[in-house]
Each structure stands twice: as structure tokens, then as C-alpha cells.
Amino acid sequence: MVKTKTNLPPLRLHIPEPKFRPGDEADFSDVVVPEIDEIARPDEGSAPAAIQNLAFGLIRVLDNNGNATGSWNPGLEPDQLRLMLSNMMLTRAFDDRMFRAQRQGKTSFYMKCTGEEATSVATAMALASDDMCFPSYRQQGILITRGYPLVKMMNQIYSNRADHLKGRQLPIMYSAPDHSFFSISGNLATQYPQAVGWAMASASRGDTRISACWCGEGSTAEGDFHSAMTFAAVYNTPVILQVVNNQWAISSFSGIAGGERTTFAARGLGYGIASLRVDGNDPLAVYAAMRWAADRARTNNGPTFIEYFTYRAEGHSTSDDPEAYRAAKEFEKWPLGDPVGRLKQHLIRIGEWSEEQHDAQAAELTDLVKKTQKEAEANGILGHGLHQPFESMFDDVFEHLPWHLKEQVEQVLEEQEAKFGPDWEPR
Amino acid sequence: MTVVTQKMNMIEAINSALDNMLTRDPDIVLLGEDIGFFGGVFRATAGLQKKHGKTRVFDTPISECGIIGAAVGMAAYGLRPVPEIQFADYIYPGLDQLVSEAARLRYRSANDFICPMTVRSPFGGGIFGGQTHSQSPESLFTHVCGIKTVIPSNPYDAKGLLIAAIEDNDPVVFFEPKRIYNGPFSGFYDRPVEPWSKHAGSDVPQDYYRIELGKAATVREGEALTILTYGTMVHVCVAVVMETGIDAEVIDLRTLLPLDIETVEASVKKTGRCMVVHEATRTSGFGAELAALVQERCFYHLEAPVERVTGFDTPYPHSLEWAYFPGPVRITRAMQKLIQE
Numbered sequence: 001m002v003k004t005k006t007n008l009p010p011l012r013l014h015i016p017e018p019k020f021r022p023g024d025e026a027d028f029s030d031v032v033v034p035e036i037d038e039i040a041r042p043d044e045g046s047a048p049a050a051i052q053n054l055a056f057g058l059i060r061v062l063d064n065n066g067n068a069t070g071s072w073n074p075g076l077e078p079d080q081l082r083l084m085l086s087n088m089m090l091t092r093a094f095d096d097r098m099f100r101a102q103r104q105g106k107t108s109f110y111m112k113c114t115g116e117e118a119t120s121v122a123t124a125m126a127l128a129s130d131d132m133c134f135p136s137y138r139q140q141g142i143l144i145t146r147g148y149p150l151v152k153m154m155n156q157i158y159s160n161r162a163d164h165l166k167g168r169q170l171p172i173m174y175s176a177p178d179h180s181f182f183s184i185s186g187n188l189a190t191q192y193p194q195a196v197g198w199a200m201a202s203a204s205r206g207d208t209r210i211s212a213c214w215c216g217e218g219s220t221a222e223g224d225f226h227s228a229m230t231f232a233a234v235y236n237t238p239v240i241l242q243v244v245n246n247q248w249a250i251s252s253f254s255g256i257a258g259g260e261r262t263t264f265a266a267r268g269l270g271y272g273i274a275s276l277r278v279d280g281n282d283p284l285a286v287y288a289a290m291r292w293a294a295d296r297a298r299t300n301n302g303p304t305f306i307e308y309f310t311y312r313a314e315g316h317s318t319s320d321d322p323e324a325y326r327a328a329k330e331f332e333k334w335p336l337g338d339p340v341g342r343l344k345q346h347l348i349r350i351g352e353w354s355e356e357q358h359d360a361q362a363a364e365l366t367d368l369v370k371k372t373q374k375e376a377e378a379n380g381i382l383g384h385g386l387h388q389p390f391e392s393m394f395d396d397v398f399e400h401l402p403w404h405l406k407e408q409v410e411q412v413l414e415e416q417e418a419k420f421g422p423d424w425e426p427r
Numbered sequence: 428m429t430v431v432t433q434k435m436n437m438i439e440a441i442n443s444a445l446d447n448m449l450t451r452d453p454d455i456v457l458l459g460e461d462i463g464f465f466g467g468v469f470r471a472t473a474g475l476q477k478k479h480g481k482t483r484v485f486d487t488p489i490s491e492c493g494i495i496g497a498a499v500g501m502a503a504y505g506l507r508p509v510p511e512i513q514f515a516d517y518i519y520p521g522l523d524q525l526v527s528e529a530a531r532l533r534y535r536s537a538n539d540f541i542c543p544m545t546v547r548s549p550f551g552g553g554i555f556g557g558q559t560h561s562q563s564p565e566s567l568f569t570h571v572c573g574i575k576t577v578i579p580s581n582p583y584d585a586k587g588l589l590i591a592a593i594e595d596n597d598p599v600v601f602f603e604p605k606r607i608y609n610g611p612f613s614g615f616y617d618r619p620v621e622p623w624s625k626h627a628g629s630d631v632p633q634d635y636y637r638i639e640l641g642k643a644a645t646v647r648e649g650e651a652l653t654i655l656t657y658g659t660m661v662h663v664c665v666a667v668v669m670e671t672g673i674d675a676e677v678i679d680l681r682t683l684l685p686l687d688i689e690t691v692e693a694s695v696k697k698t699g700r701c702m703v704v705h706e707a708t709r710t711s712g713f714g715a716e717l718a719a720l721v722q723e724r725c726f727y728h729l730e731a732p733v734e735r736v737t738g739f740d741t742p743y744p745h746s747l748e749w750a751y752f753p754g755p756v757r758i759t760r761a762m763q764k765l766i767q768e
């Protein structure tokens with residue numbers, strides 16, 4: 001079947017391969033970290049074509065010594081910096097505790113965002129609290145920043161009697177309309193065109209709110225991503241499209257998503273969308289980029305596409321073991337450090353924080369999470385009785401129950417009686 | 428020639444089928460998310476990239492449309508691609524390539540182009556996977572003309588059917604019941620799990636063998652009624668039959684399309700009563716097709732209306748998984764109703 005012409009070289013299929021696998025020593029010395037302000041902050045109204053180089057640079061504010069410098073420095077007040085730090089620390093403490101709860105068998109599943117906290121916390125702080133967020137499953141920091149009650153997050157994770165989502169959804173698939181936070185989907189990248197549509201609606205009504213969406217670099221391969229980019233560009237939509245490039249999509253390194261060829265940020269250029277590439281572990285750079293994009297969207301200058309260059313410090317979820325596919329201790333070697341550590345260093349540097357305060361705050365937040373966890377567990381944990389009533393399973397399939405679902409409600413109650421005996425009481 | 432068998436679970440049997448086929452046929456390629464170095468999130472392709480090379484077993488970008496579309500193109504070149512969709516719940520972005528392209532290519536080109544591709548995908552619930560890791564979308568595919576749909580229920584069948592599916596010259600959707608990857612499941616979720624090694628279906632030949640598509644297996648012979656089922660539910664039905672002592676005949680369809688209508692007809696004509704059991708939602712599920720076929724062909728032998736035991740018509744709930752699952756209580760009640768009528 002193979003046809004070869006003797007005067008032509010045989011074709012070869014290229015299969016991308018990460019540089020390091022288990023057993024290798026990770027070495028990131030080839031990761032280019034440009035100087036701060038190598039590309040200065042342009043005006044928010046700049047034409048996308050005039051600022052294409054931002055897609056290939058790396059927006060940074062914090063230097064290696066913890067100084068905030070350059071034209072992107074958002075100049076936040078110490079109180080705001082401390083709030084940003086504590087939101088990131090709370091996100092991390094929450095993740096650690098809930099991960100452990102899953103390991104203790106209290107729920108089925110959990111996903112941490114360790115090392116990526118800035119991409120949800122700093123972005124949420126740069127948005128207005130009523131700007132609409134369309135996150136992936138790894139932006140719990142948005143809810144935490146917006147003051148969504150931790151106990152509600154935990155109730156959802158436990159699928160317990162108090163779970164606002166009635167125990168229907170896999171843990172962490174939150175929904176919080178009061179906090180302008182869209183219902184999370186398990187199907188990757190579906191939120192992307194939805195965020196664009198929300199912003200189109202807002203624009204068509206003369207509203208002042210904008211929208212933002214997040215996905216992982218792996219998810220940029222989905223068709224939904226590209227449909228969203230097209231719509232965002234065509235309608236000059238007030239939306240901020242963000243890619244959290246944490247280098248890994250389960251076991252696939254970013255090269256499997258096209259990262260060997262160009263930056264993820266550069267994908268926006270072909271669509272004519274202003275595109276930024278940002279040090280995702282520099283919370284001030286993340287804040288500044290989001291602020292720039294938000295101002296741009298708010299003034300009808302159109303969409304912005306942002307890549308946060310970061311690193312997934314832990315496993316994909318509770319279901320996998322990253323040691324099976326990547327080199328050990330990669331995160332420790334990551335040249336851009338840890339967002340919590342970097343902001344802490346900055347605050348100490350400017351004399352607004354200390355190691356003692358930091359340790360005290362870490363302990364305080366851990367206590368808060370533990371206390372809240374007890375409160376949530378009083379409402380039940382997965383698989384231990386205190387779940388939603390059986391018939392609630394049929395609510396919300398439609399606004400009104402059609403006849404066939406009414407029959408199925410009867411059926412499930414009869415079945416429970418058959419299972420648990422006549423004294424069975426709906427719980 | 429002696430056949431060397433080995434105890435295998437479902438994953439190992441699927442892996443063995445893929446390994447045999449990669450060895451036998453240089454045109455076979457495996458592609459999918461995380462299937463290469465890592466060997467798949469359920470480990471079905473573990474070790475295959477190392478053994479057969481990166482250009483034959485490789486990771487893909489996260490694009491189900493791309494995976495299936497590229498497989499159609501590879502098939503057009505003359506390869507025999509075996510794409511994996513990580514979970515059946517994620518097959519939808521690839522639906523256009525599957526339904527409008529793969530399924531119709533032979534027909535629309537009057538045989539100029541064919542699509543000998545086998546899409547493997549774990550499906551079904553019972554693992555607390557919530558609504559995006561639990562679905563049973565088989566009837567979406569049996570409804571499409573031009574696709575074959577295969578669902579094994581044990582390691583032996585999984586290997587033989589997968590090999591036949593790969594060798595088939597038409598597109599096949601091969602759904603693997605993930606709940607029984609590591610052991611059969613009786614539906615009594617509070618009892619200890621059994622390993623495959625105690626089940627006859629775990630004696631699997633190491634070498635190549637085929638189980639023809641379109642042939643059902645009678646798992647248990649009986650006189651009182653016929654149960655038509657497939658996948659995980661085969662084991663649940665057998666367990667309930669043993670528990671209740673009702674003398675039911677249990678038929679594992681194995682291939683939903685093309686259906687083994689002869690086995691179905693002969694059994695229903697013998698018992699005069701028929702029950703269809705699947706985990707998928709009820710309305711317009713494959714059970715509806717089975718019930719229609721049975722009444723068309725066995726009407727004068729039926730002593731009672733055909734019963735359907737299925738999942739409820741809701742997305743798969745997370746915490747109320749066992750109230751949703753068509754388990755022993757639902758099956759027993761339906762059997763009793765059927766034999767009393």
C-alpha cells in the first residue's frame with residue numbers, strides 16, 4: 001500500500017515527547033524568562049496587530065528578590081496585597097483539607113489547584129464582583145476570593161443533605177449565580193463559547209458587565225475553544241479568554257496540545273484578538289494583565305486572550321499519580337517559583353509582612369477550614385445517610401415533571417420501601 | 428495446537444486483544460487522550476506504546492472531533508485505526524465525524540471509501556462518577572445506520588469481540604462497561620467485590636481468537652422468562668436470578684447492532700415472557716427497540732407485556748447513584764410482575 005518515489009524522502013510522523021519522564025532529573029534551564037518590562041505595557045485601546053509581540057513575551061512584575069517593578073506593576077495597596085495573599089493561602093488550605101477528605105473516603109473525588117492559585121485569585125480580584133465567570137474545574141480561588149461560603153463548597157463536595165446542587169454533581173462542579181460564577185461542566189472547553197455568548201448578550205443590551213472564561217492548555221484543542229475565539233473576534237465581544245497553561249493535561253504534556261510550535265498566547269493572533277502571555281506564578285502580573293484586559297473590554301475595545309504560564313504542582317485529580325508519567329519534583333525546579341511564596345516575599349520586602357505573621361495566618365486559615373469542615377460534615381458525607389431525598393433526583397430535569405417522571409418518582413419510593421422495609425422513612 | 432490461557436481481568440483482556448492485533452496487522456494504530464506513555468486512564472493500553480512504537484500507539488490533543496476525524500482520514504489512507512475516547516460521556520464533540528462521516532462513508536461513496544475503525548470507550552456508571560463519567564449512550568449509536576455497536580460483559584468476550592470489531596470493515600463503537608473492568612458486579616453494592624479470577628470468563632487465551640459480531644450468548648438457560656441484557660447488567664441479572672430462584676433465561680446480547688435476532692426470538696418463544704434490562708435511561712433506549720422487535724416477532728407467544736428495567740430518565744446523579752441504578756430491587760420487582768401476569 002505504501003507508495004514511495006525514489007527521488008523523494010519518506011515522510012515521517014512526529015509524535016511530541018516531553019523532555020523528562022519518571023526517573024529523569026527535570027531541568028528547566030531552557031525556559032526563557034524575559035526581563036521585566038522587556039515589553040512595556042501598551043495602552044488598553046491598542047490594535048491587536050500593533051501589540052502582537054506580547055503573545056511571545058512574558059509579562060512579569062515581581063523580580064527574583066520580591067521587588068515589584070516595571071510598567072505592568074499594578075501598584076496595589078498593602079491591604080490589597082495581604083488580601084490577595086490570604087485568598088491564595090485559603091485556597092491552598094482548602095485544597096489540602098478536601099484532598100485529604102477524599103483520601104479518608106468522605107467523598108468520591110477532588111481536584112487541587114496548587115501552584116496555580118494566582119490564576120483564579122488575582123484574576124477575580126482584578127474583575128468587578130459582578131463580572132460573569134465561566135471557569136473550568138480548577139478555579140476554586142474565584143469563589144474563595146468572592147467570599148462564597150466555604151461550607152457551601154464543602155457541602156457540594158460531600159454531596160450531602162445541605163448541598164445546594166442536591167447531590168447531583170461530581171465534587172467541585174460548583175454553581176454560584178449570586179457570585180457571578182457559572183455552573184461548572186465536566187465536558188472540557190464548553191464554557192468558552194458560553195462566556196462569549198454571555199458577553200454578546202451583555203453588549204447587545206448596553207449592560208456594563210463583562211465576562212471571563214478559563215480553560216487548561218490541553219482544552220484548547222477542543223472545537224469549542226476555536227468556535228469561541230471566532231465569535232469573540234467577529235463580534236468584538238467584551239470577554240476575556242484565559243488559558244491556564246500548567247504544562248500538563250492529565251499525563252499529556254503541553255506539546256500534545258501544540259505547545260512545541262508556538263506559545264498558547266499566539267493562538268489569539270490568527271483570530272485578530274489582543275493576546276498576552278503572562279507569568280502565571282506572579283500574582284501581580286496576573287492581576288495587571290487581567291486589569292488591562294478588563295479595562296479594554298469595558299471600553300468596547302474588544303476581547304483579550306491571555307495565557308498564564310504556570311505549573312500544575314500536584315496530580316491532575318485524586319484519580320491519578322503523576323509519578324507514573326513525569327519526573328519527580330518538577331515543581332520544585334519550576335523557574336517561576338510558587339505564587340504564594342512570591343507574594344509573601346514581596347510583602348516582606350516592602351515591610352508589610354513577616355514570617356511570623358505568615359505562619360500565624362497559615363495556622364489561622366487551616367483552623368478555619370477545619371472548623372468549617374466539621375460544620376459541613378454535620379450535614380453528612382458522601383454515602384453516609386444524610387443525602388438528599390430520593391425523589392429530588394427527578395427535580396429540575398425540566399421545569400415541570402412530565403407524566404413519565406412522575407411515575408418514576410413513585411417507582412423510586414416503592415423501591416426504597418422494598419429495600420429498607422415498611423418502616424422506611426424518606427430522609 | 429494447544430491454547431494457552433491466562434487469568435485476565437477485563438482491562439488485561441482488552442490490552443491483550445490490542446497487543447495481538449498490533450502484532451498481526453501493521454495497519455493498526457491506536458490513538459487517544461493519555462493512551463501512549465501513560466497507557467490510558469484505565470490502563471487499557473499500558474505497555475503498548477513501548478512495545479509497538481510511538482507512531483502506532485500515541486497520545487492525541489484533547490479533541491474528540493480531531494481523534495475521530497483523523498481516524499476517518501487514516502482509514503481513508505488504508506489504515507485500521509482504533510481510537511479511544513476517554514469516557515463515553517466525552518464522545519459528543521466527535522459525533523459529527525462519527526455520525527455524518529464514518530457511518531455514511533461507504534454508502535455515500537458507493538464503496539469508494541470505507542471506514543474500518545473501532546472506537547473504544549468506557550461507559551456506564553456505578554463508580555460515583557457523576558453525570559459526566561457514568562453515561563450509557565449506546566442507543567444514540569444503534570440509531571445511526573452504518574455503525575455497529577458492541578458491548579462485552581467479561582474478559583473472554585471482550586478480547587474476542589474487540590478483535591472481531593477491529594477486523595470488521597465497518598465502523599464499530601465498542602463500549603466497555605467500566606464498572607466491571609476489575610471484577611464482575613452483582614448489583615449488591617454493599618457486598619464485597621469479587622475479582623474476575625473466580626469467573627469463568629476470566630480464562631482468556633493469550634493468542635488471537637475472534638467472537639463473531641452479531642452473536643448473543645445464553646448465559647443461563649431457563650423456562651420462566653427471558654432477560655435480554657448486556658454489559659454490567661448481565662452480572663446483575665444473573666445474581667438476582669440466583670438470589671430469587673426464578674428460572675429465568677439470561678441472554679447477553681454482546682452485539683447490539685447487528686442484533687442476534689434468532690437467539691432472541693427462540694428464547695422468547697420458548698419462555699413466553701420477556702424482560703429487557705439496561706442501565707441507560709429508559710425513554711428511546713435500546714430496550715424500546717428490543718421490546719418492539721419482540722412484539723413484532725413473538726406476539727402470539729407472549730403471555731405478558733414486555734417489561735423494561737432501566738435507569739431513570741434523569742442525568743446520572745452523584746450521591747443517589749444506587750437509587751438510580753437498575754439494581755436487584757428494580758429487577759426483582761419487574762420479574763415478579765412479569766411471571767404473575
Ligand SMILES: Cc1ncc(C[n+]2csc(CCOP(=O)(O)OP(=O)(O)O)c2C)c(N)n1
Pocket residue numbers: 138186187188215216217218219220244246248249250312316460489491513517520
Ligand atoms: C470533552 C472532554 N474530553 C475529555 C475529558 C477528560 N479530561 C478531563 S480533564 C482532562 C485534561 C484537561 O487538561 P487541561 O485542559 O490542560 O486542564 P488542567 O486539568 O491541566 O487544568 C481530560 C482529558 C473531558 N473532561 N471532557
